[in-house]
Amino acid sequence: MKYKLEPGQSLDPNEFILKGFEDLEISTQIVIRDALNRGLEVEILERKSHFIRLNGNGKSRLVKEASKTELDSYMTFLVMExxxxTKRILEESNIEVPKGTSVSDISSGLEFLKKIQNRIMVVKPVTTNFGIGITILPKDSHESEQAKALELALSLSETAIIEEFAPGNEYRFLVIGDECVAVCNRIPANVKGDGKKTIRELIEEKNQDPRRGVGHVTPLEKIQLNDTELSVLKEAGKDPNTIPKSEETVFVRKNSNISTGGDSVDVTDLAHVSYKKLAVQAAKAVDAKICGVDIIVEDLSSEGKYKILELNFNPVLYIHNYPYSGKNRKVGEKILDLLGF
Known part of the structure; x- marks a missing residue:
């Protein structure tokens, strides 16, 4: 199917659901909307894989899942995956990354962890998205906890990474071309107490926000109350029927992924220019034109210590266009610019 707006027609960029394209993930909807508003022709090649073709200005470009384009090579994708x-290449470019090792079996992982005492460690699959398979081990964690974390990571990938936990706050820097176009603070799924409602009621209330849905077709995901969330609450001495104090923030997830109910907060204007330059440098190290760079920093507003956690070859756009709070950074427009439209 091919689509093109009539002269004088336009689509509201602030409406996050694009009529007729509701089945496509929201980042793809952003690119389609922006392309149509530029007078381009949009051709849907395969809906289930979010594969489209853009035509106009004498050019034709293929785009998959909004940020996979012909401008990035397959090898670039493989490196970032x-x-x-990725860590090896960043280290060779004198970019700071968490120190650690890679293992391919549980016994090797346990042996390495025995040497690490009184330190918070992270165990994760060598390839992962949306925070799946990542475990944060507390100081002096028990061997059974370590084995469980390694088993989880190795069930999802042939190799597991064990690395030091980097203190500070994690931010997503979006690099398009030679520019860092947006910075987002992703806050783990949480609710704020009012002194009256239970955690379960607060979650139900927060999930009423029309921006929250399921399956990446809305800017935010609904907060769940499954085993992981219940475990986090139990660890904090709470359960779904606990009534938090007024203004008390209760986290039900440890990972900050938007895909697990987290909040996206735009902090582009607060980020120190040194971190934006660092994000561009990291993307260039792997020859990526479109890249999500996850950086841990202690103070975003001033130059200082940092660690780059990972590079993402298919960064979502909606956290920057439709954040839980903050400005719409119109990153779909930046991708069209990069594609030559």
């Missing part, structure tokens, strides 16, 4: 290789 493999966190061990």
């Amino acid at each position: 493999n966190k061990t290789v």
Whole structure:
């Protein structure tokens, strides 16, 4: 199917659901909307894989899942997909990354962890998205906890990474071309107490926000109350029927992924220019034109210590266009610029 607006027609860029394209993930909807508003022709090649073609201005470009384009090579994708290789290349470019190792079996992982005492460690698959398979081990964690974390990571990938936990706050820097176009603070799924409602009621209330849905077709995901969330609450001495104090923030997830109910907060204007330059440098190290760079920093507003956690070859756009709070950074427009439209 091919689509093109009539002269004088336009689509509201602030409406996050694009009529007729509701089945496509929201980042793809952003690119389609922006392309149509530029007078381009949009051709849907395969809906289930979010594969489209853009035509106009004498050009034709293929785009998959909004940020996969012909401008990035397959090898660039493979490098960013493999966190061990990514870390190696970043280190060779004198970019700071968490120190650690890679293992391919549980016994090797346990042996390495025995040497690490009184330190918080992270165990994750060498290839992962949306925070799947990542475990944060507390100081002096028990061997059974370590084995469980390694088993989980190795069930999802042939290799597991064990690395030091980097203190600070994690931010997503979006690099398009030679520019860092947006910075987002992703806050783990949470609710704020009012002194009256239970955690379950607060979650139900927060999930009423029309921006929250299921399956990446809305800017935010609904907060769940499954085993992981219940475990986090139990660890904090709470359960779904607990009534938090007024203004008390209760987290039900440890990972900050928007895909697990987290909040996206635009902090582009607060980020120090040194971190934006660092994000561009990291993307260039792997020859990526479109890249999500996850950086841990202690103070975003001033130059200082940092660690780059990973590079993402298919960064979502909606956290920057439709954040939980903050400005719409119109990153779909930046991708069209990069594609030559």
